[in-house]
Every structure is written in C-alpha cells, then in structure tokens.
Amino acid sequence: MALPTANPGFRLGCQESPAMGLRSAPRLALRRPGAVSGHRSRTGRGKFPVASTSLDDYLPMRSTEVKNRTLTGDITSLRLITAVKTPYLPDGRFDLEAYDSLINMQIEGGSEGVIVGGTTGEGHLMSWDEHIMLIGHTVNCFGTRIKVIGNTGSNSTREAVHATEQGFAVGMHAALHINPYYGKVSTEGLISHFEAVLPMGPTIIYNVPSRSGQDIPPQVIETLSGYPNMAGVKECVGHERVKCYTDKGITVWSGNDDECHDSRWKYGATGVISVASNLVPGLMRSLMYEGENALLNEKLLPLTKWLFCLPNPIALNTALAQLGVARPVFRLPYVPLPLEKRIEFVRIVEAIGRGNFVGQQEARVLDDDDFVLISSFL
Template sequence: MQRTHTGALRAEAAFACTQSRQLRPSRAARTVTAVLAPFPGADTAASTTADLKKLSLITVFGSAPAFSSHGSGTLIDIKIAINNTDLLSPSTSVSSSIPAIKTPYLPSGKFDLDSYDRLVADQISHGVQGLIVGGTTGEGHLMSWDEHIMLIAHTVNQFGRDIKVVGNTGSNSTREAIHATEQGFAVGMHAALQINPYYGKTSMTGLKEHFKAVLEEGPAIIYNVPGRTSQDIPDDVIMGIAAHPNFLGVKECTGNDRIKAYADRGVTCWSGNDDEAHEGRHCYNSQGVISVTSNLIPGLFNSLMHTRDDKMNESLQDLMSWLFCEPNPISLNTALSMCGLIRPVFRLPYVPLSKEQRVRGAALLEGVREHLPAGVTEIRAMEDSEFELVKGY
C-alpha cells in the first residue's frame, strides 16, 4: 500500500490497515482521505511508531471537517490498489461456527481491547474460521461509525491473517450502508454483513435495489432477521440477487425449512438461531451458524457444526434458551461478566439479567465449565451493585 503522510508520522509507520484491499471488483486504485486517531480505549494519543499499535484508521470519503471530533488525529492519504486475494467469495466461504463476537467495555464505556483480543484469540484457538464484528451481539448499533470502523480495523490488524473478518456495515439507509461498507473494506475486512432496511421499510423492489447497491462494494452475507427488522426478506428477493458475484449467502433466522429451500437452490445459508443450528447443519444442509453461544463455548459449538452429536446438542438447549431469555446480547454480556472474562460494564439501554436469572445461569455455566474460554477461575452470580451502567459513551 502506498501511503502519503501530511502529518509528522513517518512513511514506515504501522497502520491498523496493513494490506491493500479491493473496494469493489470494477474499481482501479483510488485515493481516499483518512485520519489516524486514538482508538477508543487508548489512554493517550500515540506519538511514536511503537505506540501506533494503539491507533486505528478511520477512512472518510468526504471533506476534512468530518474529522472535527478527532483533534489529535493525523490526516493522511492512502492509495488503495486492487488486491482481492483475501476477500471472501462463494468458493471460499467459511463454514462451521462463526461467532458474532462480543464487544467488551471499560468503566468509561470505551472499548476494552485487551479483553476483546483475548476473546477473539480464544475463538481462533478453537478452530473458528470467521467472526462478525459489530453485529447485534457486538452492539454495533450502540457504536458511532468511527468506533465501528476502528474496531473492524483493529480486528483485521490483530487477527486478519488467522481468521476472516466480517464487518456488520449494514444500515436502513442505502447511502449510509454504502459509506460504511466502503470504509470497512478500506480497512481490510473480508466481507460485509448486510441487513435489510428496518423502521423505514421499503417494497420488495426496493429491497432488491438496496442489496444490489451494497453488493457493488464487495462480498456480503445478507442478514434476514424479521424479529428485529419487522420485515422478512422473501426468497424471490434473495434469488433476485443471488447471481451477483459478491453475494455470499444468507444469515437466515426464520428457520430450517427456509434454509433447506435455499440449499436446494444452491444458496449458501448460515443459521441465525443457535438452538436450531445443529439440526440445520446436519439435516437441512446449512453452511453452519453465525452464533451467540460460541462466545461461551467456542470449541464445543464448532465441533457440533462439524460432527453430528444429537445428545450433546440436546444437553445444550437449556443454556441456549437461557442466553435468549431476554433480548440478545443481555444474557451473553451477563454470562461473560459472571465468568470474569469481561468487566461487568453495560452500555445502556442494556442492563444485566435479574439476580434470579443470574443464579440459574451460573448453574448452567458450571455444566459447561470445561468448555468455557481460557481464563475462567470462578463463576459467580454477582450482586446488582457490581454491574456498571454507562450512558455517556
């Protein structure tokens, strides 16, 4: 990657985005304006090359005033050349379990990158091939776009050689989805997760046009979760975009019958329902699962996607039911806190589970203790006073 610095940083400085990436197949090399700014969670602005590990790249396709909130950042120009060898394609799609990774926080509400890196590293050690950054579980909807893109950049920089990074850059605004997806590919993500427009819903024709527009930016998994968007993406919409070279498949939350119907027509699907994912994989031909539960038991859940084990799957149903006793990611945030894997910090409007549910969850977690991420020394139901709720993030 050719880098031209307008600030004091030297040309050999290490950036969060370390490799050239293709923005879309039809684009030649292009120059974008970017800012190098302190990553949320970094205590001070970096001033040396070594300190740049605490910095991340935010790309911007607008004017310099967009950086007004980053007074300590350094404006740079980056020439992004075509290099699509690392991007996902239909022939290289990851299978098995893809965790929708949790984003942990410091008491200030900023990202706790040390805890985040430990969570991701543990997933990789258990054989997962890809992860979703800033999804529902990762609370991308509670992030500014600057935070969102910086977290994608950080993940690529730290783990992009070992795992495929799928950035959740969808939006109910087509313009915003395109903008965020451009940014995500500029900092090195391998694919995007694209949801259908919610709240301001559109027609079926509008859905097709929206997805065609965002697919022009690079490889994407379409995300169908009508329980959150209040609008199903019907099969005729999916089949209308399935021939696009950047279409990877669907994260499907309506059930295994839909997954089977797609699989029979050559459309790759990942289950969006953990409790149905084992059956979906082995009986309905899904590619695997984009999972919440994998945050807690990555090796076990990954194994269930590779090897049929009805008895083990049945034994996990109570845990998975508990993880969704309140809207996701409330239970997962609580569970990871109870295991001491993250600080017990919640960005509002999320709050921890009730004490009654925490006691129930502690017993369920004890049942899978040997499969929990490394570093769990005790599992505690905790007291209400131990949790911190952050509103000014």
C-alpha cells in the same frame, strides 16, 4: 426478580459523546449479473441517479489498484462464525485487551470467522468511527488467523455504502448486511439496497424479521444470488426457509443457536453464525463439524435457550461478566439479567462443565452493585 431501570445499586457513568455525520458521493449505475459492459439498461426500478452529474466532472470513489481481497468461496466454506461481543471499560470505551483475549479464545476454540459490530457486538450503539476502528483493529491483529466480517449494514443505503467502502478499505474479508429496518420498503427497494453494496466485496445478507420488522422474502435472495460477491444468508426464520435456499444451492447459515444442529445436519445449512460460541466455541465447533450429535445438542439447549431469555446480547453480556472474561459494564439501554437468571447461569456452567467455557475464573453470581451502566461515553 426484575431489575428496575433506575436501581440505585447500579452505578451510572456520564461522559459526552460526539455525533458523527456521513457523506456519500453520487454512484455509477450498477449492472445486473450478466449485463453487457457499457450498456445502460433500465430496470423496472430505474437507474441509480447519475444523470445530474457530468461524467467529465465525476470522480468515482474507486481505486484501480488490484486489491488483496478474500474470495467469496473463502466465506461460503465457513461453518462456525462467532457474532462476537464488544467489551467495555468503566468509562464506556472499548476494552481492547478483553476484546483481543476473547478473539484469541474464539480462534483457539475453532471458530473460523467473527462478526464485528453486529447485534451481539452492539454495533447499533457505536458511532461509525468506533465501528470502523474496531473492524480495522480486528483485521490488523487477527486477520491472518480468522475471517473478519464487518457489520456495515444500515437502514440508510447511503450509510451502508459509505461504511462498507470504509470496512473493505481497512481490510475486512466480508460484509454483513441487514435489510433496512424500521423504514419498511418494497421488494424492489430491498433488491436495490443490496445491489448498491454487493459490488464492493463478499457479502452475507442477514434476515432477522423479529429485529428489522420485515422479512426478506426468498424472491430477493434468489434474485441476488447471481452476483459473484453474494456469499449467502444468515437466516433466522427457521428450518423450512433454510431448506428453501439449500435446495437452490444458496449458502445459508443458521442464525438461531437452538436450531443450528438440525439446520446443519437435516436441512443442509453450511453452519451457524453463533452467539453461544462466545462462551463455548469448542462445543459449537463439534456441533457443526462432527456429524449429527443429538446428545451434545441436548446438552447445550439449556444454555442456548438461556441466552435468549431476554433480547440478545443481555444474557451474553451477563454471562461473560460472571465468567470474568469481560468487565460487568453495560452501555444503556442494556442492563444485566435479574438475579435469578444470573444464578441459573452458574448452574448451567456446572452442568455443562466449566472447562468447556472460555476464561479461567470460576463462574460466580454477581450482585446488582457489581454492574456499571453507562448512559453516555466518548
């Protein structure tokens, strides 16, 4: 049965949320890999705009201090990265206690990295203040035990640059960058967008045309692969695209849980950036580390397909609530899965084995009125 948007069984919260603006400074021209220092070369896309700014007056947002930065190779070696969920309190604020518990479960289950504030973590529903705070909190609490990859991408290059500067300033190990969504751009525009953020630190580029509305073609990735900070690609297009990159020595992670086993063992992917590992990190680690395992992959397929029966993270949010790992609180426009799908999840848990899932409580079917839907929040 479908859940109507205005189902009276769901409780609505209503608190106001302040808007946040972003500023950017003029940027120095970026050099392509191999360019000679001090040489102002003009590319087909033109230079980054600095002509109107006197160099004597220009104050770059760059520190000359040596940074304790992660090497790109420390990111390219990761096989299991969890796109982690952000849990909420009933008033819509972050539930940091539940979040910390979930991160600990990922570490104990063998995940080597987390994407903070990605699609699964609902970064698109956060203010930038919330976003950077959560990245900094994750680094502060877990940065010595797991790699923290902050989603600081945006459809605005200015916002992507500003957020990435802030993310690395609070200590994230790498950045995740999607291509500019909705406002589709040219191939040259895609390259320029990523060139603006790559100098700041290790970067994973995220290609998910079903969400962004535009594919990142191999030409773009191959052009950017010469940058030392280019860690690799989270690729959601499929096996053939994965093979296209691995044949060229470009690191690629599968962005599809239901395809990640074959992408890893048959097409050369380094690993997976996973939604399912929020729930079964130990099994996903086995899938990425212990060689081809068709039986385990088949056992997990009902779960991975269920997780994407509606757009992510609707199913994951529902699942973690039914496992007692997160409160049943949704920031709108997300609402829980319908009842029949909630029942189906409990059956999947029983089939795979409750001991393989995160949390200690038994999986249970929640009623409609157990969920809280938040339309505005602090």
